[in-house]
Amino acid sequence: MESSVKPRRTRIQREKREIILEAALEVFSMHGFRGSTIDQIAEAAGMSKPNLLYYFRSKEDIHNTLLSRLLETWIAPLREIDAEGDPVTEIRSYIRRKMEMARDFPRESRLFANEILQGAPRILPMLDTDLKNLVDEKAKVIRLWMRQGKLVNADPYHLIFSIWATTQHYADFDVQVRAVLGPDRGGEGRFEDAARFLEQLFIGGLVPRG
Amino acid sequence: MESSVKPRRTRIQREKREIILEAALEVFSMHGFRGSTIDQIAEAAGMSKPNLLYYFRSKEDIHNTLLSRLLETWIAPLREIDAEGDPVTEIRSYIRRKMEMARDFPRESRLFANEILQGAPRILPMLDTDLKNLVDEKAKVIRLWMRQGKLVNADPYHLIFSIWATTQHYADFDVQVRAVLGPDRGGEGRFEDAARFLEQLFIGGLVPRG
DNA sequence: GCAAAATTTGACCGTTTGGACAAACGTTAA
DNA sequence: TTAACGTTTGTCCAAACGGTCAAATTTTGC
Numbered sequence: 001m002e003s004s005v006k007p008r009r010t011r012i013q014r015e016k017r018e019i020i021l022e023a024a025l026e027v028f029s030m031h032g033f034r035g036s037t038i039d040q041i042a043e044a045a046g047m048s049k050p051n052l053l054y055y056f057r058s059k060e061d062i063h064n065t066l067l068s069r070l071l072e073t074w075i076a077p078l079r080e081i082d083a084e085g086d087p088v089t090e091i092r093s094y095i096r097r098k099m100e101m102a103r104d105f106p107r108e109s110r111l112f113a114n115e116i117l118q119g120a121p122r123i124l125p126m127l128d129t130d131l132k133n134l135v136d137e138k139a140k141v142i143r144l145w146m147r148q149g150k151l152v153n154a155d156p157y158h159l160i161f162s163i164w165a166t167t168q169h170y171a172d173f174d175v176q177v178r179a180v181l182g183p184d185r186g187g188e189g190r191f192e193d194a195a196r197f198l199e200q201l202f203i204g205g206l207v208p209r210g
Numbered sequence: 211m212e213s214s215v216k217p218r219r220t221r222i223q224r225e226k227r228e229i230i231l232e233a234a235l236e237v238f239s240m241h242g243f244r245g246s247t248i249d250q251i252a253e254a255a256g257m258s259k260p261n262l263l264y265y266f267r268s269k270e271d272i273h274n275t276l277l278s279r280l281l282e283t284w285i286a287p288l289r290e291i292d293a294e295g296d297p298v299t300e301i302r303s304y305i306r307r308k309m310e311m312a313r314d315f316p317r318e319s320r321l322f323a324n325e326i327l328q329g330a331p332r333i334l335p336m337l338d339t340d341l342k343n344l345v346d347e348k349a350k351v352i353r354l355w356m357r358q359g360k361l362v363n364a365d366p367y368h369l370i371f372s373i374w375a376t377t378q379h380y381a382d383f384d385v386q387v388r389a390v391l392g393p394d395r396g397g398e399g400r401f402e403d404a405a406r407f408l409e410q411l412f413i414g415g416l417v418p419r420g
Numbered sequence: 421g422c423a424a425a426a427t428t429t430g431a432c433c434g435t436t437t438g439g440a441c442a443a444a445c446g447t448t449a450a
Numbered sequence: 451t452t453a454a455c456g457t458t459t460g461t462c463c464a465a466a467c468g469g470t471c472a473a474a475t476t477t478t479g480c
Binding site: 422424425426431433437439440442443444446447450 | 451452453454455456457458459460461462463464465466467468469470471472473474475476477478479480
């Protein structure tokens, strides 16, 4: 593993690598790995192709760097779920945080979605270990809450999946969402509307109480 | 539009075109449009590349044919929602049908997801018209149900989105779902578990009644 | 100011890819 | 039988692509 040796980088190297990663995120999230070319990334980064390849050994190198940075920040909201907190508040906050990420980091969401769609060839090992362990841990917490009667009995894994799915949908399927909502309802308020709906759904469901 | 002229095809042409489309669905849904090669499709279809190009003018021609066939069958379950039926039963059935599609037609789901992720360059026109009109119509039905007090007041558009998101998640993010569930819980029963959870979620939410 | 190191670029290379084409092969019906 | 038509394949091509390299230029440390 070469990622374990700390590379010494100049100031320019640090800056240019950031510029490249930003450009690559833009391109990869739009066209996928195979659909993106080094030339596109180089142009988006405002430099020539050989120059870009001076900072990253290969196209895959860029992609791997993006992905390995991504996963940790991507699952951070789940990590924040507090076993000591109020269950309903914790779930609600988690949904809010995930929805904010869909709104503020749609490119990251799409990069991740692209990777999973293709069978997660590059990050499956991390899903099997890091992600699974975290979800296992939080599932235990949720199950405890259910046993205490704070939440209805349900499968905590599928609960987590449903929160991922509903929130990330607004980043990954944004084009479809805007097409269906139309110009009026499809404005910037859609994330707020969605968050409100999801809160209502997850807390109380659709059937009136009484 | 040349798709409006009815092409006369021989028996062999009809058969071979089906074989090619089946092979292309397999390849496209796994690697995306840009990530798939005509050679891969040809090999999966058991024929040479020039032979395949005898039946379809281009790679894009195959992809377009797949997509235009797909959208109609993909939204068929939504069309089946019956304004005269019992609201809770209708919603529940819709979730079931969508979940069955995620289980039985994951390749179609991924093909669709890939297209939307890339900005829907080929089917955006259909989303703006056909899909939007259908959703508008069903949203009206749902809103009527809400006004009648059969369902709680909520945004019907985001309700539909959340059903799409949660069900298709099990096809599009299958790799992640299986990684997180692990070998034990990740067996074929996961679709049944998911359907049960979603039914519970959409009907009653997570907070105990009383 | 200057030498060493870091950065940038134009030119180039091998491979992959989508697609064209003509020739060969098979089928059908008079 | 044979001519017309449908099908299949080997060969080829131009463009796109990932990546290399040596030379030119700029920056850095003394």
